[in-house]
Amino acid sequence: MPETRDPASAYRAAGVDLDAADRFKEKLKRIVGATPSDGVVGGVGGFGGCFALAGVRESDPVLVASTDGVGTKVLVARAAGRHDTLGRDLVNHCVDDLLAQGARPLFFLDYIASGRLDEAVALALVEGFAAGCRENGIPLLGGETAEMPDVYEADGYDLAGFIVGVAPRARLDRLGATVGPGDVVLGLPSSGLHTNGYTLARKVILAGGRSITDSVPWGAGTWADALLAVHRSYLAAVLPLLDDPALHGCAHVTGGGFEGNLARPLTPGVGVRLRRDAWVPPPLFEFLEREGNIAPDEMVRVFNMGIGFCLYVDRREAPRIAHACADAGAPAVEIGEAVTGEGVRWD
Amino acid sequence: MPETRDPASAYRAAGVDLDAADRFKEKLKRIVGATPSDGVVGGVGGFGGCFALAGVRESDPVLVASTDGVGTKVLVARAAGRHDTLGRDLVNHCVDDLLAQGARPLFFLDYIASGRLDEAVALALVEGFAAGCRENGIPLLGGETAEMPDVYEADGYDLAGFIVGVAPRARLDRLGATVGPGDVVLGLPSSGLHTNGYTLARKVILAGGRSITDSVPWGAGTWADALLAVHRSYLAAVLPLLDDPALHGCAHVTGGGFEGNLARPLTPGVGVRLRRDAWVPPPLFEFLEREGNIAPDEMVRVFNMGIGFCLYVDRREAPRIAHACADAGAPAVEIGEAVTGEGVRWD
Numbered sequence: 001m002p003e004t005r006d007p008a009s010a011y012r013a014a015g016v017d018l019d020a021a022d023r024f025k026e027k028l029k030r031i032v033g034a035t036p037s038d039g040v041v042g043g044v045g046g047f048g049g050c051f052a053l054a055g056v057r058e059s060d061p062v063l064v065a066s067t068d069g070v071g072t073k074v075l076v077a078r079a080a081g082r083h084d085t086l087g088r089d090l091v092n093h094c095v096d097d098l099l100a101q102g103a104r105p106l107f108f109l110d111y112i113a114s115g116r117l118d119e120a121v122a123l124a125l126v127e128g129f130a131a132g133c134r135e136n137g138i139p140l141l142g143g144e145t146a147e148m149p150d151v152y153e154a155d156g157y158d159l160a161g162f163i164v165g166v167a168p169r170a171r172l173d174r175l176g177a178t179v180g181p182g183d184v185v186l187g188l189p190s191s192g193l194h195t196n197g198y199t200l201a202r203k204v205i206l207a208g209g210r211s212i213t214d215s216v217p218w219g220a221g222t223w224a225d226a227l228l229a230v231h232r233s234y235l236a237a238v239l240p241l242l243d244d245p246a247l248h249g250c251a252h253v254t255g256g257g258f259e260g261n262l263a264r265p266l267t268p269g270v271g272v273r274l275r276r277d278a279w280v281p282p283p284l285f286e287f288l289e290r291e292g293n294i295a296p297d298e299m300v301r302v303f304n305m306g307i308g309f310c311l312y313v314d315r316r317e318a319p320r321i322a323h324a325c326a327d328a329g330a331p332a333v334e335i336g337e338a339v340t341g342e343g344v345r346w347d
Numbered sequence: 348m349p350e351t352r353d354p355a356s357a358y359r360a361a362g363v364d365l366d367a368a369d370r371f372k373e374k375l376k377r378i379v380g381a382t383p384s385d386g387v388v389g390g391v392g393g394f395g396g397c398f399a400l401a402g403v404r405e406s407d408p409v410l411v412a413s414t415d416g417v418g419t420k421v422l423v424a425r426a427a428g429r430h431d432t433l434g435r436d437l438v439n440h441c442v443d444d445l446l447a448q449g450a451r452p453l454f455f456l457d458y459i460a461s462g463r464l465d466e467a468v469a470l471a472l473v474e475g476f477a478a479g480c481r482e483n484g485i486p487l488l489g490g491e492t493a494e495m496p497d498v499y500e501a502d503g504y505d506l507a508g509f510i511v512g513v514a515p516r517a518r519l520d521r522l523g524a525t526v527g528p529g530d531v532v533l534g535l536p537s538s539g540l541h542t543n544g545y546t547l548a549r550k551v552i553l554a555g556g557r558s559i560t561d562s563v564p565w566g567a568g569t570w571a572d573a574l575l576a577v578h579r580s581y582l583a584a585v586l587p588l589l590d591d592p593a594l595h596g597c598a599h600v601t602g603g604g605f606e607g608n609l610a611r612p613l614t615p616g617v618g619v620r621l622r623r624d625a626w627v628p629p630p631l632f633e634f635l636e637r638e639g640n641i642a643p644d645e646m647v648r649v650f651n652m653g654i655g656f657c658l659y660v661d662r663r664e665a666p667r668i669a670h671a672c673a674d675a676g677a678p679a680v681e682i683g684e685a686v687t688g689e690g691v692r693w694d
Contacts, residue, residue, distance in 0.1 A: 041409050041516070041519065042519070046448055046611065046612075047413060047444040047445070047447040047448045047598075047599055047611065048411040048412055048413035048444050048445055048447075048448040048450065048510075048512070049411070049412050049413070050409050050410070050411050050448070050514075050519060051409065051410045051411075051412065052407070052408075052409045052410075052516065053400070053408045053409065053410060054407060056400075060399070060401060061399075061400045062388050062397050062398065062399045062400065063397070063398045063399075063400060063410075063453075063454075063511070064395040064396070064397050064398075065395055065396050065398065065454065065456055065488055065489060065509075065511065066394060066395035066396070066456075066489060067456045067457070067458050067489060067490060067491045067507075067509055068458075068491050069458060069460060069491060069493045069495075071493055071495060072495050072496070072497060072498060074495075074498060075497055075498060097394040097395050098394070098395055100394040100395075101393055101394045101395045101397070103395065106410075107410075107412065109412055109413075109414045109509060110414070111414050111415075111416060111458065111507040111509075113416060113505055113507075141412055142412060142413060142414060143414060144414045144415050144416060144507070146416045146418055147546075148416075148418060148419050148421075148505070148546070149419070149546060150419060150422055150546075151419060151421060151422060151499075151503060151505055152498075152499075152505075156498060158460055158495070158498055158499075158505060160414075160458040160460075160491070160507045162412070162414055162456060162458075162509035163395075164410070164412065164511060165395070167397075169388070169399065172388065172389070172397060199494075199495070199496060199497075251394075252394055264393065264394065265393075
């Protein structure tokens, strides 16, 4: 069709630049192409990413899928001008959700929406997703990058991640169902807030006229460093344990904190009792509790308090499991036990 | 832990209401529970949704996954106060992406992020996702609802969808690769703008001082009705054809319009020639072109022009395929042909 009228791009004038989007897609392909390709069929650019099941050897395989965002951690990244860690947060968060269910990850997809496609920011975001995928050994199978003026501020954006993993059916049936009174709860250390509680944390920290570039009061680094610490992946520590008969269940301490997550894998009639004095929360959490005048029981509903993942294990085998976790870089602490009852109680 | 200090919820004061979120989750479970459950293992509330592969009978199965949003169609829904159709848009969009790749859908997950959790709006959004899943016969396997003040306006939100389907490997290898010069392009009718071009369309329509509640100039209904028409699912028309040897390839006319999508399934050396006079675009598209003073070649890069899905078919079998589509409710029109060359050209 001949271009007979306005030679300028009406769509660009309306705030959407398709040519820039095309150039961006080419760069994107290179980044995505540098993630693991086991199982991937075909290249980037189809209407969907393709992943062959031929390499999936699990017996009676069940796909496990999860989606998540990083919450208002995006605002911290924007304020700090660091955009290459959020993707790692999100991949690790999704991987941990799968592990808690008993699955190993197969592939990941990302959704990025922004007010205006700032190529450098968007590429940094995708680099983060790709880095997260590499760290967990999975392909970045696809994604969507949407330019949505009027929904997001010009330099505003949001991210969502989607993950698919696989588990043998028998393992899914066993994990959680086998937790019984007397089982020990082992807590694995978090790297910081992970991806939850940022709305409250930002409010507390910024309330005192603090800047994100200020140093934290307890030592090295800035508030930006502390708040952007990457959500930890527990793949190396937990994956080798998933078929260990001593592992009875898992919980990922994410939105809703301990109360919202520790009871999720448990069957009716089984509750959990945690000891608040079993570990000392890192200084960031103590700061938030004190400066924000936040009640202790709210702290544990909102924040992970330094424990990002929990394992329910056979009491006799707890030392062995704890040792295995420590060897994998995640020193485990006994923080409580499963009990007859319902829900989460604190001693 | 005893509640020793501030009995009010600091998190709620910061703009996030966890109790409301818990009540919302209960209602959510009921909506999600009313979507098809074939393949679903376990209930709502785990760290990930579980889908058994036992029912997948495809030979050498390949998972196909895709993610998308509805763009600034969210702003039209907000302005119109109708929130129960966007979910259907997104499920259908994702289903059509899978079909274009040659896959049938297995399950869907949704991501909803808003400035403030308005329960009625959020439930309407999820009802839309559930309705879309029912229409396409798949479970709503999971989702995330995030409250993100400061990222979104109080009544602002964004949606992302994630779909996983399956195809036999041989079909994936065949579709696209077998398109050759002389193949006919059949176009299937869209229901409206589907989910693309909304930033430009809104600008054009609202520029003249029009309100979304005004009637459209060409007859029945308001601008809101025209703009919120649900993205069509081509499942009923296209799924039965995916193993028809006369079907050589598919394209979903989505972001990037004809130029961005028609060539996607083609191998190097094969292009496509389309005839602009082969069909009359619905009045909405003619209105946007005229009122927006948009060049014809930009129109076909941004909008679907009334054709939402294209099939590349063997010329001799085109009448039979067209007939089958019409019988399935999607009357097909011959809009062009595959040619020796590259990319999309218009006659």
